[in-house]
Amino acid sequence: MxxxxxxxxxxxxxxxxxxxxxxxxxxxxxxxxxxxxxxxxxxxxxxxxxxxxxxxxxxxxxxxxxxxPVIRLGEFAPFQVRPGDRVTFTLSSKTEEKYAVPVPNGVFFEIVREGDEVLVEGGRLAFRIVDAGPEKAVGEALLEGEVKPRKTVTVRGKDIPLxxxxxxxxxxxxxxxxxxxxxxxxxxxxxxxxxxxxxxxxxxxxxxxxxxxxxxxxxxxxxxxxxxxxxxxxxxxxxxxxxxxxxxxxxxxxxxxxxxxxxxxxxxxxxxxxxxxxxxxxxxxxxxxxxxxxxxxxxxxxxxxxxxxxxxxxxxxxxxxxxxxxxxxxEREPLEVEDVAPDKSDLYESIAKGVVSLAEVISGKIIAFSEKGNTARRISKFRPKAGLIVFTNDPATARYVNMIYGVRVVYDPSLSKADQNLFSKMLSKALEHNLVNLGDLVVFTSGRRRGSTDLVSVERVKSE
Ligand SMILES: Nc1ncnc2c1ncn2[C@@H]1O[C@H](COP(=O)(O)OP(=O)(O)OP(=O)(O)O)[C@@H](O)[C@H]1O
Ligand SMILES: CC(=O)C(=O)O
Missing domain, CATH: 3.20.20.60 (Phosphoenolpyruvate-binding domains)
Structure with a gap:
């Protein structure tokens, strides 16, 4: 995977x-x-x-x-433009006039000025504005293409004040x-x-x-x-x-x-x-x-x-x-990412960095329990080479840590942070799901309090 x-x-x-x-x-x-x-x-x-x-x-x-906040063009029959062709953007929702492009939002005319570049469809078409008024703006096409109804329109470099x-x-x-x-x-x-x-x-x-x-x-x-x-x-x-x-x-x-x-x-x-x-x-x-x-x-x-x-x-x-x-x-080659240092003001992040270093030194796998996703984020930040297995009992957390680099998620509602045997339960489930093998060294981590990462333990996977 x-x-x-x-x-x-x-x-x-x-x-x-x-x-x-x-x-x-x-x-x-x-x-x-x-x-x-x-x-x-x-x-x-x-x-x-x-x-x-x-x-x-x-x-x-x-x-x-x-x-x-997007502004879209109104309704009109699509037409072709070539560089140098002039079109008129007009404040209306619909038009049948030739070379007229309806824009049904006055905000567009408030921000557009002579010299601006108007982009349609994320820049597939561009127009240099040569004349701008409160309800009309004349633009000269810079690119060839078809102007189509309902596409997005923006002014290069300007936020839309909505x-x-x-x-x-x-x-x-x-x-x-x-x-x-x-x-x-x-x-x-x-x-x-x-x-x-x-x-x-x-x-x-x-x-x-x-x-x-x-x-x-x-x-x-x-x-x-x-x-x-x-x-x-x-x-x-x-x-x-x-x-x-x-x-x-x-x-x-x-x-x-x-x-x-x-x-x-x-x-x-x-x-x-x-x-x-x-x-x-x-x-x-x-x-x-x-x-x-x-x-x-x-x-x-x-x-x-x-x-x-x-x-x-x-x-x-x-x-x-x-x-x-x-x-x-x-992924067959190492990432080209810089080594990031843990945030000195965050002890848990330093512990997470320690977990990643420890796993690397002993060539071990990391298994974490993450209630809200913080432990998973902290560990992944240091990009553990052997990846990261994250157990959680919260479906929202499972679907969040699922977006994080290198995280193999296991959602298991039967697990609890308060359980004294949490680490051994995670280990037997990891074995059951073939996420670890007999003989592997595993670094376990979780947090005792909400939001923390402060428990670490190392174990070798043995047959039960
Ligand atoms: N739910 C949908 N129904 C119909 N067409 C869709 C839908 N989602 C995406 N598309 C089509 O897939 C294209 C690409 O999807 P994408 O989500 O990248 O849109 P987009 O490039 O952001 O465009 P848009 O400006 O239309 O939001 C869209 O332009 C549209 O034609
Ligand atoms: C995805 C998206 O919204 C964009 O690339 O603009």
Missing amino acids: AKVKLVATLGPSSWSEETMKRMVAEGVNAFRLNFSHVDYARFEELAKQVRRLETPLRPLTLIADLQG PTITEKDLRDIEFSVKAGFDAIALSFVRSSSDVQRLRDILFDYGAEDVKIIAKIETKSAVEDLDSILQKSDAALVARGDLANFYGLEEIYSIQRYIISRARRFGKPSIVATQLLESMISNPLPTRSEVVDVITAVRMGADALLLAGETAAGKYPVESVYWLRRIVEEA
Whole structure:
């Protein structure tokens, strides 16, 4: 099994139970649903379908990806543009005028200025604005392509001055909590207060166990990254929308920066978008896609996310197959991640580092019990070479640590932190599940108090 976790977006190409089953067999650990295309009845059914496919040793994390504050084009007949062609963005929801593009949101006209670059569909089309007014903006096409209705529109480098959590998002959050989603991916986060706002909303629903994945896709988020990471449970490198703020050539270093900061804070990082883009229509990836996936693994990403490849492509199962195959190849060589030092102010983190060093010195395996996921995060931060087996009695924790690099999860409600024989029980279950072998040395760890990691013990696996 790959150490890097695999996330697949569900969509019309992949949401049959049979296809999902095959994707799980190929190694998918988590499913994402994109709430830009939400259909509550279907999503509720899919959430149930995901639960039917999971087992105590193969939890499946279900992620609700909120739409966030986006502006979409209105209704019009698609048309082709070539560089130099002029189009007029007009404040309306629908138009039949030639070369007119309706934008049904006044906010767009408040922020767009002469000289700005307007991006449609994440930059697939770009227009230089030559004249901007309160209800109209004239743009000159910079790229060739088809302008299509309902696609997203942004102004390069500018945040959209709408609340990060929109009315639609609020409805979607309520739905996700009720439908049993495990994590919410918050789009267009701009500061840690956006994350706190979601935390408060979840608290009001009594859904503190639902995890928050901060999508890093604005310049403000990159600039405020550390405090966002502190407040979030995971970070997602949203390479698609990052290109609204940065040049494509800058994506590599921003991805590396986000992955490395996330690890400093012991939070899982997920790399998304265009990993195997060509597989939307081809059964094989390109050479450069293979290199991109290997690069993300070597940088130390916890998880990789397929989007259009599995949601709307012709080869959803093959895409997962190739992603796993490339990841496994990348994992044959050591990671290129820097050695991080434990945070001196956090004793438990130093103990976790000690556990990893000890396991390495004695060539042992690590078995941890993690109630809320803290022990698993702390240990994984130091990237134990022999991996990490995590037992938990909490299903939310099982599905959270399931997104963390190298973690083999065992959900077992019969275990308890207070049990004097916890370590020996975990050992016999690990043997039963073939996670350890006779003769192996095992380093056990857990915490006596909630949130701590302060018990360590070493044992050799013997037949009982
Ligand atoms: N639930 C869904 N229903 C229908 N189509 C979907 C669904 N989820 C994804 N898709 C399709 O898969 C494509 C890629 O999915 P992805 O989640 O990456 O969307 P995206 O690139 O973020 O685009 P969008 O701007 O539409 O949110 C989408 O553009 C859409 O065509
Ligand atoms: C995944 C996503 O939202 C992005 O890449 O922009």
